[in-house]
Structures are given as C-alpha cells and as structure tokens.
Amino acid sequence: MGLLTIDLNALAENYRMLQSMAGDGCEVGAVVKAQSYGLGAEKVSQALYNQGCRTFFIAKAHEIESLQGLPDDARTIVMNGYDPDHASIYAEHEMIPVLGSLYEVEAYKAHQDLSRKPCFFKFCTEMNRAGMGKDEWESILNNPGLIGGLQLKGVMAHFACADEPEHPMTEEQFKTFSKIAGHFSDQYEGLERSLSNSFGIFRDDKYHFDLVRPGMCLYGLNPTPYKTENPMKRVVDLSINVIRTRLIPKDEYVGYGATYRFEKDTHVALLSAGYADGIYRSLSNKGKVFWNGIACPIRGRVSMDMIVVDLSDVPEDERPNAGDRMELIGPHQDADALAEEAGTIGYEILTALGERYERVYKD
C-alpha cells in the first residue's frame, strides 16, 4: 500500500509559468501520453484545460480514450504517426496525426474522409528516430503534388540532446528545422511550427516558434538539469505504508539472495511496495526513503511487493510504526533524485508508478 498524491495546483502553476515564458505569440500545448507520464491523463488534462491549454499531445491513437472528458475546443495531436489500422479510431474521434514518412502521407491521403482533416508533418533532424528524412521532405518540396489535397496545419521536429548544455546538435537541429519549416510556410499559409519539448523551452526563446510541447517539466521534473535548482513545482508525492518494524541481529541477512548483511543489530521497517509498484529492482541496496527528513537506506533486494529500509539514523523514540507512511517521493527526494539512484531518468520513475497505490488528486 502507498499513497500517491498528484498536486493539480502545482501542475497548474507549472503550466502558467510556461505560458509566461512562451509569451503571446506562442501556444503552450501539453504532452499527456502514457497517462500523462503515469499521473493520470484524465485529471491532468482537465486541470490543464482549466488553465487555458487547448492542444494535447499523445503518442498512440488509442490513448485518445484517456482524454474523453475534454470539451470540443481542445484538440489532440497523435505523435507516433498514422497507422492505417487505426483509421476507425480516427473516424470516431477528432485527432490530428503527425505524419512521419511518405508511407504515412500516402496512407492518410488514401483514406477519403480522413484526408480532408488536418494533419501535421514531422521532420527527422539528426535524431534518426521518427519523422521524414531529408530525401522525403525534399521530394515533397520539389513535388507538392505528393501531398496535394492534404490539410497541412503544422510541422514539427524533436530535439535529441537539448538536456545537455552546449551540445552542438541542438543548434544544428534548430537551423535545419527553421529552414525546412520556412520552405513549407511559404507554401502553406498559417502553418504552425513546433520544435521544443521541455528542455528546448528552457534552452532558448528562439526555439519556441508557434507551439511548444512541454511534458516532463509540467509534471515537476527538472528541465534544467545542468543547473542546481529545479524551476518547477513538485507535482508528485509518494509515501509507502510500514507493514512492521523489526530488529535484525548482527551478522544476519535480509531479502532474496541474502545480498545484505547487517554489521550490527539494526532496526528496520518493512514497507508495502516493490518493483510491481515501480520501485525498480535496481534500487536494491541503493535507494532510500525518508522519515521525518531522515534518510533510511533500502537494504537487500527490492521484492515484488516489499522493501526493507534501515532505521539506524532515526532516534529511538521517533521510529515509525506499522501503518505509518514513509516518503519515497516528496520534499526530501524528488523523482529525479530517485531516478539517479536507480540509474535512470525521472521520466521512467513516473511512467512506472503502479496501479496499486491509493491516488489522491489535490486541487
């Protein structure tokens, strides 16, 4: 058991901060794919809508199900592209696909009804992941008939290294995107240009263009990892229930595989969550939780439903009891910090937040 608290006021404050950074000429959308990075897309998107957000980005077409509560003046953009197998989902819902290849352009054009609805294009600039390559966009520019009839509303690209300060690829990608977007803007009036994810927004105002796509920073992760301080409000708190405490005698082991041996008699707490709840097994003998601000290291392996933490540094009369909740994510350890211990990034911590926690939305 555990209590996962999502602070919708902090989320709203983060969104307003981005609005003020983006200024009047730039729309601030929101990336709400993967259940808003694990936080719950329905509640998150509603809260963002209330702050004025009208453009929501998902990765996969069927994720539209999680946004059904949004009013009609909100739009949804599907970033992983158009798959003809999903034509029926597109027919049923208003969604804008981000076409990322000539194959997708052809498939979308071939669908009589859909081809009259808006679409975006994505260009692949240096990242070699999603999006049209140079050969593809040049084909289109040289032969506009290839996309004849399509309602092209916007163009996108995606930064590969914007989290690393001074990485030369970021400025290169900006230049390439500016050039291609310029060519398309000449041909398509009112075209929306979108380049920046969270990192890009904080990197440079010139990267903002017409539409920015923050995700991680909305949810409180740090979009400026090269600076000490996180400019965003923390949105997620997670505390885990104590099942029991016990005194483990000197020289005994704990957990599967007996990987940790206690060098002295040690008070520990057994907590009711494990890797099935997103507490990565890589935190075995590494991560920690907090009690009254005091760090309590994880001892032994993380199990599927339990972890054991060391209470040595907690004064005897302040030790937690069965039923108390210890902080895994909160004021003393945010998702970024926990991720570092687990050898990953805050995103992967959030998207793994389990279904077994009690969830409370603060608003």
Add this chain to the structure above:
Amino acid sequence: MGLLTIDLNALAENYRMLQSMAGDGCEVGAVVKAQSYGLGAEKVSQALYNQGCRTFFIAKAHEIESLQGLPDDARTIVMNGYDPDHASIYAEHEMIPVLGSLYEVEAYKAHQDLSRKPCFFKFCTEMNRAGMGKDEWESILNNPGLIGGLQLKGVMAHFACADEPEHPMTEEQFKTFSKIAGHFSDQYEGLERSLSNSFGIFRDDKYHFDLVRPGMCLYGLNPTPYKTENPMKRVVDLSINVIRTRLIPKDEYVGYGATYRFEKDTHVALLSAGYADGIYRSLSNKGKVFWNGIACPIRGRVSMDMIVVDLSDVPEDERPNAGDRMELIGPHQDADALAEEAGTIGYEILTALGERYERVYKD
C-alpha cells in the same frame, strides 16, 4: 502499439504439471498478485480455477477486486498481512490474512467479526523480511492465550535463496519451518503448512508440505535457472509494431543523447513501444528484438514510446515494413532472456508489461 498474447492453454498446462508434481497430499494454489505478474488476474485466475485451483494468493487486500469473478468455493489469501485500515475490505469480501507480527495478531483479534474468520500465520526464517520472528512465535507457543479465539488455519514461511542450487540457507529454512510448523500443528488440528514458491517446488519434494504457492513458473518463467532448459510452457508473447524503416547514413547517430553512432549505412526499424510500455531504458544499446528469427539489436536509447532496431542481419528482400510486428518476447527470446539483457529478472519484465498493448487471451 504492440500485441501482447497470453496463452491460457499454456498456463493451464503449467498448472497441471505442478499438480502432478505435488501429488495427492498437496494442494497447488496460485500467486495472482500484481495482476498475476502483469498478465491480468481476472482471466488468469478464471483459467486456473477451471483447472481445479481453489486457493489464490494476493499481496494486498484491495487486489481482491481483480478476483471478483471467481466462484464462492475459491479462497483468497492476503500475503502482505492484516492492516486495520483495510477492515472494511475484509468485512466485504471473504479473505484470509497472513498475519506476520504480534501487532497484526492483536489488531485482527481486536476486530470482533473478523477475529472469528480464518487466518494464516507467517514465520520469518532467515529472510528477515515479512513474518513473525523467533521471539514472536516463541511468545505464542509459550502463551497460547495470545492468539486465543483465532481460527488459525495455516502457517507459512518463504524461501530466500531457493533459486540458487546448494545454497545452505534453503535447507536451514526448511528445518526451521518444519520445527515451528510441528509445534503449531500439535496445538491446531488440520493446520495447513505452506513453504514453497516456484523455486521450492522444483527443489525438493519434501519442501511441498500441504500447500504450494507457485507464481512465476505458472506464467512461464524458469523455476530451474541452474539448468539449461525451462520445464514450463511459455505463456507470454509480445510483438511490437513497426512505425517505419529508414536508412541511416554512416557516421550518423540515433536517439536521445546521440549515444549510438553507425559505422556503416544501416537499415533500421522504428518500433512503437518504449519504457512506458515496460521496455526498460536499461535495454538501451543492449536488448534486441527478432524478425523471422533474426536478432535485430536495439540502437541508441530506449525512448518513452519508441525504440530503433538494427536490420543489418536481415536479408534485403525480407526486411519488415511499416505495420509489421517484430518479436520482443516469443519463441526466440523469452521474458527471462530479455530480463538478463536488461540486468534484472523475468518477474520485473512481466510486472512492467504496459497497459498500452492490445491484449489477446488465447484459450
């Protein structure tokens, strides 16, 4: 997108194999916590019920919700113990708590209605995780009044190292459990004794006692990792959709952080699943998928919703196209093998299987 296939026939076959190993004197229960290790507790428990399974183990009280379809002659045992905060769930459903401390015994006794219903005890033997310690079980044996009135139906302990052949702790735990269980059996007629998880079942018949609790091996993971061959049928297949293919020129990079540089012009496929779908980020530049039995290594970092795989070893005229599905878990790579690449265990692969796949249950 991806297709997750759960083979309920293979699951049934695995259960029947365990029944035949356990023999007449031993009941084979099933651990269905964490949504049956990610496979879906409702369908899995129903399929096991149809094979004669009548005892289902969950970790946390509210997981009972996933078992609501089971007939009345099935019983549910809650392994993470009794939390007084969950009294209302216990009052509403027939569930047997595994009491793991004197604190829990007191709390359960204190509830007038619950205290008349059956319970199990768990003893902590060497693992120092859940369960009553020596001081606690000795208190009870010396002073049976401590548990006076409780309907003690069974006793349990849990192996710490049964996956490691010849680990001395396993035999030690067996001896300790036998002794304590013997003392309690003297006082409580018809007491059920349960020690073995999947590993224990395969380790030695004498570890079976009256009730075994397989989990991982039911779901096709290997309960005999020290042998080459997995005696279980594979239950899970997972294949991921190709979004597009592309030719990446020599010396270019792929993905976030530009962590992989291609040494030659290389055909790759972009697949529509990432770490939000349980493809751990630790598989970056490490894991692989299969196409027609040919290994295609993951290049660059695993993203939240995408991976890129190298098609170099696939003959030109056999390359996959957009819309095809490549094998992530299947005949060429089971969950255990994928786990090894990710630096973890098969359990953590299964429990992380995302909600975004299309799920098909074969029966």
